[in-house]
Amino acid sequence: xGIIVQKFGGTSVGSIERIQNVANRVVHEVDKGNKVVVVVxxxxxxxxxxxxxxxxxxxxxxxxxxxxxxxxxEQVTISLLTLALQEKGYDSISFTGWQAGIETEAIHSNARxxxxxxxxxxxSLNKGQIVVVAGFQGITVDGAITTLGRGGSxxxxxALAAALKADKCDIYTDVTGVFTTDPRYIKTxxxxxxxxxxxxxxxxxxxxxxxxxxxxxxxxxxxxPLEVRSSMELENGTIIEEEVSxxxxxxxxxxxxxxxxxxVTVCGLPNELQTLSKIFTTLAxxxxxxxxxxxxxxxxxTTSISFSxxxxxxxxxxxxxxxxxxxxxxxxxxxxxxxxKVSIVGSGMISNPGVAAEMFQVLANHEIQVKMVSTSEIKVxxxxxxxxxVKAVDALHEAFSLSVSDKSEVTI
Amino acid sequence: xGIIVQKFGGTSVGSIERIQNVANRVVHEVDKGNKVVVVVxxxxxxxxxxxxxxxxxxxxxxxxxxxxxxxxxEQVTISLLTLALQEKGYDSISFTGWQAGIETEAIHSNARxxxxxxxxxxxSLNKGQIVVVAGFQGITVDGAITTLGRGGSxxxxxALAAALKADKCDIYTDVTGVFTTDPRYIKTxxxxxxxxxxxxxxxxxxxxxxxxxxxxxxxxxxxxPLEVRSSMELENGTIIEEEVSxxxxxxxxxxxxxxxxxxVTVCGLPNELQTLSKIFTTLAxxxxxxxxxxxxxxxxxTTSISFSxxxxxxxxxxxxxxxxxxxxxxxxxxxxxxxxKVSIVGSGMISNPGVAAEMFQVLANHEIQVKMVSTSEIKVxxxxxxxxxVKAVDALHEAFSLSVSDKSEVTI
Numbered sequence: 113x114g115i116i117v118q119k120f121g122g123t124s125v126g127s128i129e130r131i132q133n134v135a136n137r138v139v140h141e142v143d144k145g146n147k148v149v150v151v152v153x154x155x156x157x158x159x160x161x162x163x164x165x166x167x168x169x170x171x172x173x174x175x176x177x178x179x180x181x182x183x184x185x186e187q188v189t190i191s192l193l194t195l196a197l198q199e200k201g202y203d204s205i206s207f208t209g210w211q212a213g214i215e216t217e218a219i220h221s222n223a224r225x226x227x228x229x230x231x232x233x234x235x236s237l238n239k240g241q242i243v244v245v246a247g248f249q250g251i252t253v254d255g256a257i258t259t260l261g262r263g264g265s266x267x268x269x270x271a272l273a274a275a276l277k278a279d280k281c282d283i284y285t286d287v288t289g290v291f292t293t294d295p296r297y298i299k300t301x302x303x304x305x306x307x308x309x310x311x312x313x314x315x316x317x318x319x320x321x322x323x324x325x326x327x328x329x330x331x332x333x334x335x336x337p338l339e340v341r342s343s344m345e346l347e348n349g350t351i352i353e354e355e356v357s358x359x360x361x362x363x364x365x366x367x368x369x370x371x372x373x374x375x376v377t378v379c380g381l382p383n384e385l386q387t388l389s390k391i392f393t394t395l396a397x398x399x400x401x402x403x404x405x406x407x408x409x410x411x412x413x414t415t416s417i418s419f420s421x422x423x424x425x426x427x428x429x430x431x432x433x434x435x436x437x438x439x440x441x442x443x444x445x446x447x448x449x450x451x452x453k454v455s456i457v458g459s460g461m462i463s464n465p466g467v468a469a470e471m472f473q474v475l476a477n478h479e480i481q482v483k484m485v486s487t488s489e490i491k492v493x494x495x496x497x498x499x500x501x502v503k504a505v506d507a508l509h510e511a512f513s514l515s516v517s518d519k520s521e522v523t524i
Numbered sequence: 525x526g527i528i529v530q531k532f533g534g535t536s537v538g539s540i541e542r543i544q545n546v547a548n549r550v551v552h553e554v555d556k557g558n559k560v561v562v563v564v565x566x567x568x569x570x571x572x573x574x575x576x577x578x579x580x581x582x583x584x585x586x587x588x589x590x591x592x593x594x595x596x597x598e599q600v601t602i603s604l605l606t607l608a609l610q611e612k613g614y615d616s617i618s619f620t621g622w623q624a625g626i627e628t629e630a631i632h633s634n635a636r637x638x639x640x641x642x643x644x645x646x647x648s649l650n651k652g653q654i655v656v657v658a659g660f661q662g663i664t665v666d667g668a669i670t671t672l673g674r675g676g677s678x679x680x681x682x683a684l685a686a687a688l689k690a691d692k693c694d695i696y697t698d699v700t701g702v703f704t705t706d707p708r709y710i711k712t713x714x715x716x717x718x719x720x721x722x723x724x725x726x727x728x729x730x731x732x733x734x735x736x737x738x739x740x741x742x743x744x745x746x747x748x749p750l751e752v753r754s755s756m757e758l759e760n761g762t763i764i765e766e767e768v769s770x771x772x773x774x775x776x777x778x779x780x781x782x783x784x785x786x787x788v789t790v791c792g793l794p795n796e797l798q799t800l801s802k803i804f805t806t807l808a809x810x811x812x813x814x815x816x817x818x819x820x821x822x823x824x825x826t827t828s829i830s831f832s833x834x835x836x837x838x839x840x841x842x843x844x845x846x847x848x849x850x851x852x853x854x855x856x857x858x859x860x861x862x863x864x865k866v867s868i869v870g871s872g873m874i875s876n877p878g879v880a881a882e883m884f885q886v887l888a889n890h891e892i893q894v895k896m897v898s899t900s901e902i903k904v905x906x907x908x909x910x911x912x913x914v915k916a917v918d919a920l921h922e923a924f925s926l927s928v929s930d931k932s933e934v935t936i
Contacts, residue, residue: 128577128580162600165540165600166604166607168540169540169543169544169604169607169608169611170608170611173610174606176617177603177606177607177610178603180599180606180618181600181603183599184599184600187592187593187596187599188574188577188596190592191589191590191592191593192578192581194586194589194592195582195586196581196582198582199581199582205588206589211667257623
């Protein structure tokens with residue numbers, strides 16, 4: 113008997129029927145003798161509806177009032193789920209973020225958790241109550257309601273698990289776990305039994321999308337084991353934990369990819385210390401995120417900088433660069449759309465220097481040209497033509513034997 | 525320059541357009557140099573929608589969770605109204621009930637306010653901010669969200685006005701004030717310039733319906749002047765205050781009435797001390813409200829008790845009484861539907877003993893039979909046949925000169 117924190121996202125609680133289904137998942141763990149804390153998001157599209165109301169009043173609504181408004185979404189869910197649990201005969205109690213003692217920075221719409229006072233939650237757990245907590249929200253030391261920004265409910269769940277010294281934190285979602293690659297594209301994609309925090313961070317950042325990177329970082333800091341699993345099916349999901357010893361023999365754990373990538377190259381820049389900083393500060397100040405960055409110095413004391421952006425951001429990116437042409441002192445901008453990013457991820461790469469080379473060889477064998485490369489200790493990303501994206505993923509998935517279940521899959 | 529508390533009900537904030545209209549009414553007072561606190565209800569039918577969600581899960585949902593659920597309704601309104609005020613260029617801030625320091629009893633769904641800590645509200649007012657507070661809700665000393673039950677937002681407004689030592693409390697509604705009688709039935713009905721708290725209490729209890737009795741009682745205890753006025757039109761409303769000196773010459777201030785009344789008579793009851801108590805405790809425990817009660821002792825040591833109920837409650841009333849026949853020991857139940865209640869209200873009656881007699885004379889002159897009578901110091905209620913209701917109101921309105929504007933109407 114231990115403490116388990118369960119998190120259910122907006123889709124999982126999107127209707128009364130689904131909330132009742134969530135109640136079933138909760139009591140499934142309670143019946144095993146566990147103390148359970150449930151963290152929930154707002155129902156389905158309710159946050160979008162609230163945002164739409166505010167936008168009818170103000171194009172640029174104040175963040176404090178948006179937090180006041182949006183935090184009602186989770187509050188509706190916690191009361192309904194608690195009613196569903198009570199209806200099944202289980203003692204249960206709901207808490208908003210502030211009632212659950214979740215203190216945050218005084219930054220609206222994107223606050224970070226600074227402290228959790230678990231006194232009330234522990235009192236309720238010790239009384240045998242199922243505790244239902246509103247995700248995504250907290251309170252400042254001055255008593256203002258804040259929200260945690262993207263991935264907020266995941267972060268609430270992990271932070272509560274850490275503060276309550278829970279045995280594990282289960283993240284329920286609409287997929288059954290973390291896959292070697294996207295099963296919608298690659299038929300042989302296989303669910304992983306476990307990944308490390310760092311691998312999950314790379315996969316999450318690369319758009320695997322089941323778990324927010326911020327929550328993974330939080331879990332890594334507190335060594336809190338996570339399990340990503342389905343809210344609809346009872347099968348085991350994917351465990352995220354520090355040591356994935358039994359899968360150590362697997363060098364590459366997964367392949368992430370995304371389309372709609374554009375490469376932008378800024379040519380003829382002065383070869384100065386401030387050049388890199390100036391360009392990317394300018395873009396960041398205009399809300400433009402860049403991904404892979406490559407700098408090449410040429411002979412004539414000028415430099416070119418290439419970076420990848422989402423194709424949807426290309427127009428804005430060109431506009432911002434051209435508006436700052438005098439300041440940035442470039443001679444020309446080139447760009448190429450219709451690209452995609454394909455990455456291999458695996459902590460085994462650190463001790464296997466040939467993995468990147470193998471990746472390039474596989475792509476070359478399939479006549480796929482690599483446009484950009486970026487590497488980290490546990491990841492190699494390549495930019496290829498979008499028409500080759502699925503072919504590249506398929507080839508790499510096969511080459512790194514990801515469709516083959518390793519021994520560890522059956523040993524736990 | 526003083527403090528004004530304004531309260532807007534659910535209909536007044538029922539859409540984005542109406543919330544923007546409310547913002548106009550608020551800044552109208554701010555522009556005059558007043559510090560303004562605004563209390564709002566949930567938008568239109570949003571409370572009904574939340575109740576409907578809960579009822580899909582549980583037929584008998586826990587009151588704590590219902591308070592958690594329903595309190596989100598006002599929280600949505602405060603943020604939207606604050607955004608509307610900010611959009612108009614006014615510094616404004618929203619507070620939930622608990623943020624506004626409204627402490628209540630630990631009774632869910634029908635809590636009473638026990639204390640208001642105005643520190644935060646005063647800080648904001650002193651900064652020149654318009655303060656928008658969620659009506660209908662508070663917090664227990666243990667940090668649980670409570671709601672105040674029927675008339676809760678009116679009560680919040682009056683309680684805040686008292687705690688902030690406001691100059692007045694304006695109750696905005698969909699009528700322009702308190703009328704001598706219902707203008708939908710009686711064309712000569714006239715808006716009153718002012719009524720006393722006690723008169724308003726009788727009128728409110730009699731179904732005039734613009735202001736909850738509980739809020740009037742609260743205002744009376746703190747001698748807080750109220751004004752009932754229209755949220756759509758700028759004209760003055762009706763002031764409710766202790767002394768209505770300039771209208772003292774008006775003996776009868778208004779005529780209230782309601783249809784769908786049924787008289788129930790329980791015959792052959794034992795003439796014992798506990799008889800009255802037993803009957804009405806039994807009815808109350810089954811959620812049945814009775815209005816006028818008349819007891820008559822007959823010769824043979826038995827007694828009959830008559831009371832009026834809403835016709836819609838007749839079936840339940842008969843069922844409850846018959847189910848408890850052995851305990852209550854009656855011989856027979858008679859009932860008559862198709863009745864209506866007509867009441868005259870006015871604090872001037874206290875010193876004018878002939879008013880009730882005059883009322884009966886007027887009704888007799890119009891060949892209207894009186895079925896039941898009940899009197900208080902400032903009210904005489906009669907039960908008549910429903911077909912005679914409007915005729916009775918019309919005759920009394922004429923007889924007591926209510927359609928004629930008294931002098932005071934022009935002196936302020």
